[in-house]
Amino acid sequence: MSAAAPAFVQLDEVTKRFGDLVVLKSVDLSVGEHQVVCLIGASGSGKSTLLRCVNLLEKIDEGRIFFDGRELTNGKIDVNALRRNIGIVFQAYNLFPHMTVLQNVTLAPKKVLGHGRRKAEDRARELLHRIGLEEKAEEYPDRLSGGQQQRVAIARALAMDPKLMLLDEITSALDPQLVSEVLNLVRSLTEEFGMTMIIATHEMSFAREVADRVCFLDEGVILEEGPPGQIFSSPNEPRTQEFLARVLAAGRM
Amino acid sequence: MHRFLEAFFSPHGFRQVFPDVWNGFQTNIRMAILAELLVLAFALAIAVVRGLPGRGAWPLRALAVVYTDAFRGTPLILVAYMLALGLPGLNIHGVSNRSPFVYGVAALTLVYTAYVSEVYRAGIESVHGSQRMAARSLGLSYAQALRYVILPQAVRRVIPPLLNDFVGLQKDTAIISVAGYTGYVAAGVLFIFLTIPLARFTDHLIRERELRERAQAV
Numbered sequence: 229m230s231a232a233a234p235a236f237v238q239l240d241e242v243t244k245r246f247g248d249l250v251v252l253k254s255v256d257l258s259v260g261e262h263q264v265v266c267l268i269g270a271s272g273s274g275k276s277t278l279l280r281c282v283n284l285l286e287k288i289d290e291g292r293i294f295f296d297g298r299e300l301t302n303g304k305i306d307v308n309a310l311r312r313n314i315g316i317v318f319q320a321y322n323l324f325p326h327m328t329v330l331q332n333v334t335l336a337p338k339k340v341l342g343h344g345r346r347k348a349e350d351r352a353r354e355l356l357h358r359i360g361l362e363e364k365a366e367e368y369p370d371r372l373s374g375g376q377q378q379r380v381a382i383a384r385a386l387a388m389d390p391k392l393m394l395l396d397e398i399t400s401a402l403d404p405q406l407v408s409e410v411l412n413l414v415r416s417l418t419e420e421f422g423m424t425m426i427i428a429t430h431e432m433s434f435a436r437e438v439a440d441r442v443c444f445l446d447e448g449v450i451l452e453e454g455p456p457g458q459i460f461s462s463p464n465e466p467r468t469q470e471f472l473a474r475v476l477a478a479g480r481m
Numbered sequence: 482m483h484r485f486l487e488a489f490f491s492p493h494g495f496r497q498v499f500p501d502v503w504n505g506f507q508t509n510i511r512m513a514i515l516a517e518l519l520v521l522a523f524a525l526a527i528a529v530v531r532g533l534p535g536r537g538a539w540p541l542r543a544l545a546v547v548y549t550d551a552f553r554g555t556p557l558i559l560v561a562y563m564l565a566l567g568l569p570g571l572n573i574h575g576v577s578n579r580s581p582f583v584y585g586v587a588a589l590t591l592v593y594t595a596y597v598s599e600v601y602r603a604g605i606e607s608v609h610g611s612q613r614m615a616a617r618s619l620g621l622s623y624a625q626a627l628r629y630v631i632l633p634q635a636v637r638r639v640i641p642p643l644l645n646d647f648v649g650l651q652k653d654t655a656i657i658s659v660a661g662y663t664g665y666v667a668a669g670v671l672f673i674f675l676t677i678p679l680a681r682f683t684d685h686l687i688r689e690r691e692l693r694e695r696a697q698a699v
Contacts, residue, residue, distance in 0.1 A: 283618055285614055285617065285618060308617075308620050308621070308622050309620070311617065311618055311619065311620040312619075312620040314618075315618075316618045318611065318614075318615065320611060322611045322612060322614065322615035323615075324612065324615070324616075324630055324634075325634065326633050326634050326637065335619070335621075335629060335630075336619035336620055336621060339621060339625050339629060340619065340620040340621055340625070384619070385619070388619060388620065
């Protein structure tokens, strides 16, 4: 394993603790370029933390993480430069409430990539057009529905032209009827652009549809992983079966 | 009743002192405005320094804490006395032998910067951590996140308490005109000892809230 070149995204025995609480226990994960990997599991199983470790929002305690041929965890990496290439979208959207939609999308291209206002705004309007919110460019986030805000958050991440997208339960805070508009957008990213993505989600049918691989996390461990057909139809681990049965009972399948 | 009105509200007396009072009032307003501008800038700097991350920044943070504790705990009148009566005696070129106006502005700035930096800090703390996280995950540096995302939201939120402090500042320009006696330094030290425990307790509460928020984000 160590002799081979690391995968596009690779976690080797990553352990993360918050105080005494071990959130990730020696997690191994590899994601190839243009692959979509879905992380499923109960709340608190470590999905969000895993995503945040990948863009170094959280510092890991043990193990190594590689991205695009470079090690991220040797302390030599420029985190700001790294994060230009990794987009993340959060459950609570986290748009900047004091900025218009357009300003939200153009802030990082202007300040981080040094794009001129014209260039940044042209690109932002193009993205807003793609997500069907061009007419909301001058609105403030609190005038938008949750689904619209989340689509803007996706556009904001895409404006940096990331090589990897991390989606952290991006539909969990949405009303059920707004979920599909966000998932449709994510689906188009995989289909049209072959975007590499790691997606933490509770939407099992969506995971089944878009994922190349599904990982079931349980108490900080990837207990089982495989193609969605196998994980959802014939999971090996009792814990996975249990989890999927609960999800099914809750009508989230 | 007549004597009461005569003593406090005599029209004749008003007319007699009005020019002096008007002059003094104008001076006070100038003093207040100048001090307010300085306070706005310095207090923001102190608040930002206090929030600096990392072990390397601890001497700066400590300095900011000491400054805030000292001047928040010292009555303005004592600071005014110390500057107006103490500095001229030191014969430092450029610092001694300034006008009372300059000492007044300096005293107000020193004391109110300490207060207002705490107001700013409360505002900065009130911006949810997810905002900083969103900004940093887009590749913005610590300073950029502060400048474009955190501070604009923080400052907007603290404008009412900020104005409240400036009402106090304006009023306190009156204190500056009094001068006299240096024995109060000892009293000032006592005041500081009274206020430090409260300041530390506030810090403790803020830290606890931070830890709770982090734990919830798992």
